[in-house]
Amino acid sequence: xxxxxxxxxxxxxxxxxxxxxxxxxxxxxxxxxxxxxxxxxxxxxxxxxxxxxxxxxxxxxxxxxxxxxxxxxxxxxxxxxxxxxxxxxxxxxxxxxxxxxxxxxxxxxxxxx
Amino acid sequence: xxxxxxxxxxxxxxxxxxxxxxxxxxxxxxxxxxxxxxxxxxxxxxxxxxxxxxxxxxxxxxxxxxxxxxxxxxxxxxxxxxxxxxxxxxxxxxxxxxxxxxxxxxxxxxxxxxxx
Numbered sequence: 106x107x108x109x110x111x112x113x114x115x116x117x118x119x120x121x122x123x124x125x126x127x128x129x130x131x132x133x134x135x136x137x138x139x140x141x142x143x144x145x146x147x148x149x150x151x152x153x154x155x156x157x158x159x160x161x162x163x164x165x166x167x168x169x170x171x172x173x174x175x176x177x178x179x180x181x182x183x184x185x186x187x188x189x190x191x192x193x194x195x196x197x198x199x200x201x202x203x204x205x206x207x208x209x210x211x212x213x214x215x216x217x218x
Numbered sequence: 219x220x221x222x223x224x225x226x227x228x229x230x231x232x233x234x235x236x237x238x239x240x241x242x243x244x245x246x247x248x249x250x251x252x253x254x255x256x257x258x259x260x261x262x263x264x265x266x267x268x269x270x271x272x273x274x275x276x277x278x279x280x281x282x283x284x285x286x287x288x289x290x291x292x293x294x295x296x297x298x299x300x301x302x303x304x305x306x307x308x309x310x311x312x313x314x315x316x317x318x319x320x321x322x323x324x325x326x327x328x329x330x331x332x333x334x
Contacts, residue, residue: 107260109260111260114258139322141325146227146306146327146328146330147327147328148222148224148308148309148310148325148326148327148328149261149308149325150325151322151323151324154322194260194261196261205251205263205266205276206251206261206263206323207263208253208260208261208262209260210258210259210260211260
């Protein structure tokens with residue numbers, strides 16, 4: 106049963122505009138959330154994370170928002186650049202499971218010039 | 219150069235053969251993990267180890283085995299009991315697995331296993 110869901114398999118955005126990637130989760134025990142970026146045939150690269158005690162975390166062009174009541178988080182990339190084109194995975198973990206990560210299926214982002 | 223290495227990048231095996239995937243890290247991380255990715259799917263946890271000589275099953279451990287004899291190494295054996303072994307396998311490590319939410323996992327480049 107998928108506990109982390111990324112319902113948009115793909116997203117296309119123009120260069121310079123904002124990219125918004127969404128993620129929903131079902132397990133209320135999750136207390137730590139991460140975003141990873143992945144290029145084909147490579148391992149995922151950690152991008153940004155947020156703890157459940159916060160509702161926003163910002164790192165340069167990347168901001169993650171967490172809405173615990175809605176069990177929803179989103180990743181904002183602004184401005185989007187062609188190099189941001191990749192698959193983005195949302196992941197969640199809980200202290201009771203040793204912080205093993207539960208991944209969504211990913212959203213493929215294409216940033217066009 | 220610190221990091222996680224997985225070898226080989228591509229691996230082919232005949233059906234019914236066991237195969238071992240290598241994962242080595244020189245980051246001095248205590249915890250290591252194995253994931254599997256299938257097309258259009260997220261990463262699914264196979265096994266993880268929080269400390270040397272100890273490991274736990276993940277969500278899809280059936281048909282796999284691991285060992286953790288050294289801190290730096292966490293090899294994964296795909297046995298003939300694994301029904302659908304063809305996949306992209308990813309190894310990860312973190313400083314101290316299970317000891318805090320800020321324990322980010324860092325991934326190796328992956329091994330694509332094809333069973334013919």
